[in-house]
Structure formats: C-alpha cells, structure tokens
Amino acid sequence: MVIATWNVNSIRARMTHALAFLEARRPDVLLMQELKGLEFPAEDFRAVGYESVAIGQKSYNGVAILSRLPIEMVTNRLAGDDEDTHARYLETIIDTPTKLRVVNIYLPNGNPIGTEKFFYKLQWMDRLIQQMLVWKNDPIPTIIGGDFNVIPEEIDCDKPANWVRDALFQPEPRERYRAMKAMGFVDAFRTLYPDTADAFTYWDYFRQAFERNRGIRIDHFLLSPALAPRLTACEIDKTPRAQEKPSDHTPLLVTLA
C-alpha cells in the first residue's frame, strides 16, 4: 500500500493540485497539513474515491487524512496539554485489512528561536515522544507522517550555514527527532537512501529556491519497529512543486508491503 504526506499550504488555494496528485498517483492514503481554514471539501474527495477525516482551524494549521480504505478517527488531540487548541494532530486506524495506526502531524514551526513559539515546539515534541513510547509496544503497527518542521541532519539541507539560526535546525528539536529514532522508529526515506544529499521536500517561494534546489527535508514518515520490516519504497515526488501556484512543500510517498 502507498501512503503519501503533503503540506498543501491552504486546501482552498491548492484544490486543483490535490485532485491532480490523487489522480496521478492514486495513493491509498494521503495526509495533508496546513489546510488554513475551517472549510474542508470532503464531498469533492469522496467523488474521486476518498473518505476523509479532518480537523480545521480558522486561518492557521489544520490537518486531514484521505483514505480509499475504511478509516476511523481515534482522536484529533495530542495528549499532554488540555490548553492546546491548535489543529495539528490526527490519530486514525485504517483497515488495510489488518489494522494500521496512521498518525498525521503538523509539528509547530518554532520560529523565532527563544520565543514562546520555540518552547511550544519543544513541548509538543515531548508530548509526541510520550505517545510514541505507548505505540512502540502496541500490537497495532504505527506510521507517523507529516510536516515535522525538523531538518534532522546536515545532509537534509542545501547548506547548513543558511539554517543555523532557524528553529528547524536547532539542536533541541534535532535531539528530539534523534530520540524518536533511538526508540526504534525508522525514518523511511533516510533508511532507504542513507547517503543521498539534495533530497528535499520544501523550498522557499523566493530567490528561485526550487529552481536552484536550495531546500530542506522536513516532511517525514516514521515507522514503528514492528512496521519497519514492511518498508519497501519511499519517494519524493517533485512534480507538484514544479506546477503553477504550487505549495512550498512537495509530497512524500511511502510503500509498505
């Protein structure tokens, strides 16, 4: 089965792109982030064969999961902070037909460094790690996908000097991402391509960043230890990023046996 993740940067502005991607690749499941609105066009996706679950928010954030297989929502709140109202998390079970836990995250950006936003990011990651400790030993295998807003290593950006003052490349979030891997979760892309540089999922809109391939790899799939042996392929599809009026992110696709 194929699962894709894509930060669309406004579902309203990117609807034609989303439908074109679904038609071109027909993934079984698509995780989307940054819907940027309360409206979600579930009927338009149903018309092309996808059920959906979504949690929206006015102006910011918002995540959805589209699925051609039966899907049920478990929760749209990440445990650990009842005051947190951001729409950044969707936990679902998909019948493949064996059960698979599919988690969609839009991890906080955290810029600028040292502000409340940065500490919110770190706390959000700590809360996610607590959840992952529970999932690690659960009989249902787990895949976590989405916009992690973390550049894991130097190889994951065009030039480290360009990112050293950015929250996405700070030691604290990178340490937490490494802790997730140390728990036994597997970074699908990097495991299959340990030495591939210049493989990015996001490029700034300005300074012709995409044309010059000055980007970063911040959209990821993490597979639980039980699921990792089923990893067979992982691909960054740059096609949508090359189209007119694109999102600043491009889709990442993973294939599971």
Add this chain to the structure above:
DNA sequence: ATGTCAATATACTATTGA
C-alpha cells in the same frame, strides 16, 4: 538583509505566519 505566498482585518493595503 533580502524575498514570496495565503488568510484576514486594519479591507483595493497592512499585518501575521510560514
């Protein structure tokens, strides 16, 4: 330091977040 895009209110332009 620069630059682009999308949403929204301050509303045919400015602010915020990314």
